[in-house]
Amino acid sequence: MELLEKYSLSQLNTFHIEAKSKYFAEVSTTIDTQEASLFAKRNNLPVLILGGGSNILFTKDFEGIIIKPSKTGINIIDENKKQIFLEVSAGEKWDDVVHYAIERNYFGIENLVAIPGNAGAAPIQNIGAYGVELKDSFFSLKGFNIASEKWVELNKDECDFNYRQSIFKTELKDIFIIDSFILQLSKVPNPKLEYANIKEYFNNLKWESLTAQEIAVVIKKIRESKLPNPKILGNAGSFFKNPIISRDKFNQLKLINTDIPNFIAGINEVKIPAGWLIEKCGFKGKRTGNVGTYEKQSLILVNYGNAMGNEILQFAELIKSKVELKFGIQLEYEVNIK
Ligand SMILES: Cc1cc2nc3c(=O)[nH]c(=O)nc-3n(C[C@H](O)[C@H](O)[C@H](O)COP(=O)(O)OP(=O)(O)OC[C@H]3O[C@@H](n4cnc5c(N)ncnc54)[C@H](O)[C@@H]3O)c2cc1C
Incomplete structure (x- = not known):
């Protein structure tokens, strides 16, 4: 197993965020996988398992070991x-x-x-x-x-x-x-x-x-x-999950928001498109500095330039708080925040 240090992650995440990992190991065999894991344990290091980096937001350097499985077939x-x-x-x-x-x-x-x-x-x-x-x-x-x-x-x-x-x-x-x-x-x-x-x-x-x-x-x-092509516009797909709420809560919301889209999610549960909630809070195509919602889909946050991971997270937090204030719904991140 080759163990690399202070490894740049900018090419390994689709938000194109510059961050470094203290250690980095690509593993393609069972032996490599075990070795990398045991190295983490022996040194008490946090572990992050990384694939294509298309569902992850790095907000700081990773002070542990990134293990990247690479066996194909x-x-x-x-x-x-x-x-x-x-x-x-x-x-x-x-x-x-x-x-x-x-x-x-x-x-x-x-x-x-x-x-x-x-x-x-x-x-x-x-x-x-x-x-x-x-x-x-x-x-x-x-x-x-x-x-x-x-x-x-x-x-x-x-x-x-x-x-x-x-x-x-x-x-x-x-x-x-x-x-x-x-x-x-x-x-x-x-x-x-x-x-x-x-x-x-x-x-x-x-x-x-x-x-x-x-x-x-x-x-x-x-x-x-x-959808935006991450090679052109950094993003990680849907940033938030579509919230699932109780039918009672949905009925209350529908009294004021007659056009609220919804899908049945269970006997007494309803799924609401998070993109709709975000748009209704005024975030459609909104941009602040290097970060914004994608013009065609508010659920996707994009890196318009050289945004830092924290800038994107702050923007996401702002969206979350506005949605909670307006609808009483807590959005959850779909993207993994590191
Ligand atoms: C433009 C765009 C469109 C997208 N559309 C969709 C969509 O339609 N539906 C959808 O569900 N997702 C979508 N996504 C999100 C993303 O592509 C998926 O979640 C994808 O499965 C992430 O794969 P990855 O290899 O990039 O994972 P990463 O971002 O590298 O990792 C994601 C999570 O998986 C863990 N992980 C990765 N590999 C392993 C492993 N081998 N063992 C254990 N843990 C591991 C990581 O630790 C992390 O927690 C989209 C993303 C983009 C950028």
Whole structure:
């Protein structure tokens, strides 16, 4: 294992924030993974496991060790007439995994096309888009528990997936290095087109006979028209989660805000688009210095120049406080703040 010191992170996060890590180790073997973990333990260092840095905001230098899993590989481990099981290594780019699947017309993750980052991070917040979440095609994973110093396998239930949530954001936060996971994909066409009227984009095509690739192409186009490209404008996608509130609270809000958009999130729960709440607080396209909300989507905070991580965090805090004041809703960060 090569251990680097005072390592610059500016090329390793999509906000393009300049920060340094005291130690940095890229790990591609089980031995490297164990060595890096034990180095952290022996020296009592905080650990950050880093993928593509597309869901992280560095607000200061990291005074610990960053471990970056880099093993790649996509392998078929089982299949039958209807299903295929793929083992994906953490260092694969997530979008390459999606392309591997759609090129072979395996269904399940085509709606998750063009999400930046590495495969290893996909289970962390149970990535989701266009009505589909990773958990819908997830079977199991393997990783190293730094605390117990053991290699562990977890099945889907044990990962405790939820909306932008998993056990890796709670009990196993920063102590579990995901090494690989198994996807269970369908060989039988199974398009998921209910979300946000995606069907309409297919015009006269019979949507039942669409290929996974055709669906991915359309979703990619929609995404490109709505989301900023992090290579051009630093960002980490949605900065906040869409809040889930009780139906009672929703009914109260609706009395004053008759146009409040909402989705059923459970028997007595309603999900509200955070972007709408933020816009209603006057933040649509608002810019302060180097930081602002993206003009087409207020949920995304962008680095317009050489913003410091703290500037972005302060702007996010301001948004949070205004939303709480106006709606009595506490927004939660989707982005990991370090
Ligand atoms: C333009 C844009 C669009 C986006 N669209 C979406 C979207 O539609 N849906 C969505 O869900 N997300 C979206 N995101 C957010 C982001 O791409 C995903 O959360 C992605 O999975 C993060 O991957 P990463 O490798 O960059 O993770 P990182 O930012 O490197 O890390 C994210 C978290 O995962 C942990 N982590 C990373 N790798 C591992 C590992 N191997 N083992 C254990 N922990 C690990 C890190 O410690 C950190 O807590 C978007 C981001 C951008 C910039």
